[in-house]
Amino acid sequence: MPKTKTQKLILIIFLLIICILLLCIYKTPQPTSNRQNTQQVLPVKGIIVLEINEEKYTTDISEEISIYDFMDKLRTEGKINFKEKTYSGMGKFIEEINGVKNGDKYWIYYVNNKKANIGVSNYKINNGDIVSWKYEKNY
Numbered sequence: 001m002p003k004t005k006t007q008k009l010i011l012i013i014f015l016l017i018i019c020i021l022l023l024c025i026y027k028t029p030q031p032t033s034n035r036q037n038t039q040q041v042l043p044v045k046g047i048i049v050l051e052i053n054e055e056k057y058t059t060d061i062s063e064e065i066s067i068y069d070f071m072d073k074l075r076t077e078g079k080i081n082f083k084e085k086t087y088s089g090m091g092k093f094i095e096e097i098n099g100v101k102n103g104d105k106y107w108i109y110y111v112n113n114k115k116a117n118i119g120v121s122n123y124k125i126n127n128g129d130i131v132s133w134k135y136e137k138n139y
Helices: 005-027 032-040 067-076
Strands: 046-052 055-061 082-087 091-097 106-111 130-136
Touching: 046 067, 055 067, 067 082, 067 091, 091 106, 091 130
Parallel strands: 046 130
Antiparallel strands: 046 055, 082 091, 106 130
């Protein structure tokens, strides 16, 4: 069946409209605000609290950090003093805090009132955690 000029013109216009719609769909830019937020916003940990024999120390953390690194930051800020020893395969062990050395009692740390089961250099602090050091007879 031969096509008329009108049918050919309608077909061409229809194909042009489809092409324009497809270009609009695939060329539509994504909202820039979403892309900027995911690329520029850094995870903020917030204020972390360290208790040593019920005395509280705080500092602002803006990155994932271990308890040891957190304590080292407090030491750098002049808020606390401690000595540690590194054991191969186990990490760091705190031997003295603010002049009080391990002996008959030891420094044991708790996170949110729960006794920790991993070393200070391996435990990553979460936002809102309270890290407590207690000097006690408990190995």
